[in-house]
Amino acid sequence: MTQTAAGCELVFLPLGGSGEIGMNFNAYGYGSADDREWIIADCGVLFGREANTPGVDVIMPDIRFLAEQRQNVLGMVLTHAHEDHIGAIAHLWPQLRCPLFATPFTARLIEEKLAEAGLDEEVAVTVVPISGHVVLGPFEIDYITLTHSIPESNALAIRTPLGVVVHTGDWKLDPEPLLGSVSDAPALRKLGNEGVLALVCDSTNALSAGHSGSEAAVRESLISLIAGLKGRIAVTGFASNVARLQSIAHAARAAGREIVLVGRSMHRIVNAARDVGCLTDFPASVSEDEAVSLPPDRVLFLCTGSQGEARAALARIAAGEHNIKLGRGDTVIFSSRIIPGNELAIFELQNRLAALGVSVLTEKDHFVHTSGHPCRDELEQMYRWVRPHIAVPVHGERRHMEEHAQLARSLQVPEAIVLENGQMLRLAPGRAQLVDETPAGRLHLDGRILVSEGDGYARARRSLGFAGLIAVTLVLDHKGRIAAEPTILFEGIPDPVRQPVNAALGEALRRHNPRRADEAALKEVVRLAVRRAAANAWGKKPVTRVEVIRL
């Protein structure tokens, strides 16, 4: 091993993705505690949930710790193009202003995002060839091809003077991925033979036994399923799964159906994949307008909207708000899984389709989907190849990461460590050890404004959602006397609550003695009286505000 300066350490710092499946953001630091150089692996978003974070579409990590030392951030290396790995770049790059590195398909999709954000002139995206190599200060990084549910997913072999880290990104072991090469087992085995310090690895399916299966098997199943259907067919799925799109297109053509791409993402991804050359065998599609004149059993619509997104193509079709119409005798295939939290929206969509008489087929009843993440047998295979000294599960909720760590221990990995976002782990030298807790939190993209979760706007709105609002405005003269009839605003509060609240307000104001109460005291008296009356009448406590206008 290369000679290292005294005090040099190799540390790992996840700022996102350790505790949630989403917003992956992992940093590796090399140097002394006072002077580290950093690289970042991935920069993704998490999707907000109306129940928890109403009004927030996407969530990303708070990276202030690295932003404050951005002169030491050497670059950001992207493993693949899923939103939970690249979706935050356009929002967070201005805090870092570092160079980006990605393989062709990923780079193309990043550039599209940067262009939308008006950042394309400023940001340098270096295109790394498949199985390419990047050197950033003390980090020498090899891209290693893995299979996943998107083209060009890569592990990173990160060589440092203190040892090699294998950072898997998202992966599975698909013996027939249909697009791209199979996972590069020889490279992983070779790394294992050379000696790997740490494996930082995908935990998504650590709770699932067995093997995730192959895209080729899904293709066979789709071909035979689609061949047997009459009427119109719509298939919905994740647009980024280009191999799946290709399988569906092949199944359509095998059944004598024209393929119609419906929804902006479908066009965007197919174009990107074609342009960079990772999709060479996709049949010509017909336009929505052309499709309308085709007989029902000569057409297959490939639609966005598998997660029940209200503005996506399938939801608009189901609502009758789209040129494409489906009805009795037609079939919709969900070639996708349910992302947790989307159940009710997806079921509502499926109910609308059922009400139109459409048959709805899903992975629950037909083999139309396979996961892109490693199940336990695949994780075992990876550990047998890489044989790391330290296992660091990432890309999971706590339950997935703990299970993953248990699995690693059962495979005799000497150290398996579950981190929370913001915990800095020293990987070398010496035993793996927590050496710092950095500020870590979440940013909400609230409308167009990036705010800290800690600012509490979404939490405040959640309170409004639960129990509404009562706002009282009082007008006082210069002696502090009530000078006009106050206003009282009720929002989201049942009518029967009004009368008792009005009465309580009147009573509180009648007791008001301007000589004995200052403005703050008056506001608090009124607030408590109003809130108590609402709680008594309703059983819930609304957000209660009192404003005073002085004449």
Place this chain on the structure above:
Amino acid sequence: MTQTAAGCELVFLPLGGSGEIGMNFNAYGYGSADDREWIIADCGVLFGREANTPGVDVIMPDIRFLAEQRQNVLGMVLTHAHEDHIGAIAHLWPQLRCPLFATPFTARLIEEKLAEAGLDEEVAVTVVPISGHVVLGPFEIDYITLTHSIPESNALAIRTPLGVVVHTGDWKLDPEPLLGSVSDAPALRKLGNEGVLALVCDSTNALSAGHSGSEAAVRESLISLIAGLKGRIAVTGFASNVARLQSIAHAARAAGREIVLVGRSMHRIVNAARDVGCLTDFPASVSEDEAVSLPPDRVLFLCTGSQGEARAALARIAAGEHNIKLGRGDTVIFSSRIIPGNELAIFELQNRLAALGVSVLTEKDHFVHTSGHPCRDELEQMYRWVRPHIAVPVHGERRHMEEHAQLARSLQVPEAIVLENGQMLRLAPGRAQLVDETPAGRLHLDGRILVSEGDGYARARRSLGFAGLIAVTLVLDHKGRIAAEPTILFEGIPDPVRQPVNAALGEALRRHNPRRADEAALKEVVRLAVRRAAANAWGKKPVTRVEVIRL
């Protein structure tokens, strides 16, 4: 068939449960269109979801159509004691004031609810023996024992002068239900031989192939699973599944563990089941206080909270807010399924347990649960026994009911009809036919107040949740001039939105000319200016209110 008066019809009217799994409320009417007598089968709630109906715990049907003719409502017949079948009684009975009929265990739980609501003095609950008989005007009703995930689930054979309807309630075909008798196949077969007009049947699992399985098999699995575990064990599940509670208790005793009931529902259900004699073989439990002094592997906690409910026992244990502590080496078994919509709450609970080092076992990885509803093989069996002329799927979302209807048609049932709540179906005489659409909707229990969904309080709060609120209060003198600095309230709105909104308000008021604008026009000008400024700065449109105080 008995001679019937001219113009007499038998109709079926679901007011709840046709379109959702929950709030079951089904009415059968007999008589002429102008003069029908009614019976009601079940009166349940649906649980609210924070994302869709924030601040609403339970939802129930709007029964105004029957309430307006309550003198013609002969009685309410309850099939079993699940909340989605009896949970609305205490809220809706005052609108109907009819007699209630239920088997002993169900009657006991209804009486407890009525007592809590202070209605026990007013309401008559007639206890029907197992396989008992109720006569209500032209309706002669036989209770027929079925198996389900609660003691004493019953189908109703409803005999009328125009034919027999079999109303299944909730059921499965469990060959070894552990508590109570097996499903009464001879009675169903006999009805089929006599001729059944209509089968009104549970659709919950119509999308699931095969058979739902048996409680006895779950018991065997739990016994062997629990025998192999060390450390503390907590098992959570649905308290109303008394057979399951008994299985868990047996498994505990077989492993030399004391059983501890944790959570109010556990005690309530076990006591009720014991009192009415349907649970005779439940081991003595020890108290939480006694349990604390027992060695970890001598105790099993049977806990409420399998759906991630924040105030239930398991959530409080996971949060460290309970006398019972769990940690590394301990195990929690979720002997339950995830009710759709509860995923994120349950996963959050499991993540908290995982972070404590607790092993979490669920039906995903271990055989610890079986559904209480019929899968497709069981539905087929029911249709073979009953051989109805008309199939009316109920107790399902649209996708379940459509699939159920398809299944019935494939079994050569002549008519299979999917209804929406409020649609009145004539079952006889003649072909089944929609004869009326009655007012149907939902009531929200909002705090303690029952409001109509149509009143829009939850919808208004959902809007507040999405984009917050801006409220402006203006003070005008008697000439309509601005008489004081206005107040502006921002709730749930990011700080950067304030300045542009304040500026827009100032600008709008500077343009205000009291001679040329009335109060309504001023309010609208201000509202639009504020809302537009917020939308421009934020990308979202908050709820915007303008109040005026006149001096």
